[in-house]
Amino acid sequence: MSTTTQFLESAETLDMSKLGITQLQNGYVCQLSDQSLIQARGDDAASFLHNQLSNDVEHLNDTQSRYAAYCTPKGRMLASFLYWKMDGNIVLQCSASLQPALQKRLQMFVMRSKVKLSEVSEQFAILGLGGKAAEAFLLTQFDQLPSAINDKVSSDDAGTLVRLHDAFDTARYQWVVAQEKLTAISANMNVSLLKVDASIWRLGNIHAGLPQVVELSKEKFVPQMINFELIGGVNFRKGCYPGQEIVARSQYLGKLKRRMAIATVKTDVVDVAMEIFSDNDPSQPCGMIVSAERNFGEGFACLVEIKLADQEQGKVHLGASDGPILEFLPLPYAYLDVTE
Template sequence: MTELTASTSVWLDFLKQQGAQFDADGIELQGFGPTAPAPESLESFMAPLTGLGIIGVTGDDAASFLHSQLTNDVERLDTSVARLAGYCSPKGRMLASFLMWRNPETIFLQLPRTLQPAIQKRLQMFVMRAKAKLSDQGASTAVIGLAGPAAKNSLAEWYPVLPAEPYAKIDNANGTLIRVADSSGSARYQWITSPELAIAAWPKLAQHLTPTSPQAWRLAEIRAGVPGITASTQEQFVPQMINFELIGGVNFKKGCYPGQEIVARSQYLGKLKRRAMLATVDSDAVAVGAEVFAAADPGQPCGMVVNAERAGEGRSLALVEMKLAAADGEVHLGAADGPALHFHDLPYELADPQ
């Protein structure tokens, strides 16, 4: 676990004063008390994304170094956009998924805080003679996710002009604002700023948006079809198995990176037979990494839960990596007679490789 700075501690202490409850480590926000609206019921909300970490990479060779390690183009990453990117093992299996952006001095990689120390250490091992330095940038920042129809007006004081499309980015004296993938027809934004500014802005934001836990944000990510690698799913998936290339996370024209040959082979040789599907599960206790089974072939799993969150009424919403053929029949969680999965359309097409 990364160490927190004094300013971040002030941010967490402020959230506690607003009724926020945290996990045993005091980092991951669990909610705003028993009387707060259920996260799954909210249309417009703001969620402190305290469980996210940020790796900063600086130096003359920062871009070229990361370009040789990640699935997306870093050398041509503009300061006006953000991108998704993956970090793979030599076998092409994803170790981490990032939201990536930059300013003139630093390239930033956002990932779950629980994964950050090991991923940062692994990247550092491959710096060697490159002029690149990795540091923990998340320990001194506040990240707020804002979503829903009311999000636009809530940000007007700090960002009179908002990013016009998903993955567009604006920097100003108030920090960085990134529009991420829309969810349920509404724009979503990540505001990365100082804890001090986040504290000052909180009462004004709360006039428009309901404070809630990151669960609401993760539900919106699932509805948007954006997968995230966690500790339970590291080295389980080639990027295409979780639709990562369909949402802009893989550049097939860039140079080599760990696992690149396998990722390219998966793209161009034969038809992809596995994808991530959006599903409602008849259970409110769905573990990430849990296996799913097709009733027609109960002896072996047909897939795995990538991400899942409670969605109310005893159900969960999940992204499930699985055999495409199995989605035409009955699929169940944990065993062939476990809770049923009900599939829904994703907001993008599950296109075949060209």
């Protein structure tokens, strides 16, 4: 039995039906077992990834994490990454559903570069934490907590801690910790923090407007269609990378017509890549589901990619022109032109 399994079984994991926002604000922890880690090491690791991803890797420092898209030559996202430096290497976090194919594809382009790619998911636990008790617990492991979004702190003993976008009106942190360390501290963590399912973390990402590409959604979106540049995932001043021309053209030539929005819907099933339909033109889909999780109360919360012209309350349906109605919520950030 792995350390991760021991940690998960050492306390009850509560699901959404037993939770409220107040409980999460008090303090919670969950295991992000749907995520994988790819490590890039070697003298050319930064320059290699800089030429493959949509964001700047060469100038990444030890106190930052960043988002990046990995695109096809046509600008469609094969994956979304969160990446940071750890022990002089670069770690890429992605959906576990994509990791094997991504690593294989990246390896094809290494050629003579001095870089080695390896999966290190088994060496670490990826934990999501939030709330007052979580901050108090983390201060027993780190000298200080990262204060700005996407900042990180690290230590040889405690691992890597990244401050991510807030959700449920509370700060959230992602902790990448060695499995051996997790064994040593899991008992104290279980006493002070509410154990919840990873779906709660994914729901928080939805409310924070944070998309992630998974197996069902790969090659569906140009980065701007899911607001990826708005969360810092695209650097328009860096050099070339696969799909760069298409991504830049989408930004600079004309107003963006498709964006991502947050919505709720009362229904029993919502799947990634499910199509949505507008009353403006019910004969064809106006967008699709990027991610979805059961929300507090009835139904689901979703991230939806949609034509801006069709984003109207009471006029967008899930799955068919007469399907359940989507109700749109405000994004926690504005639609801006990040190149200005």
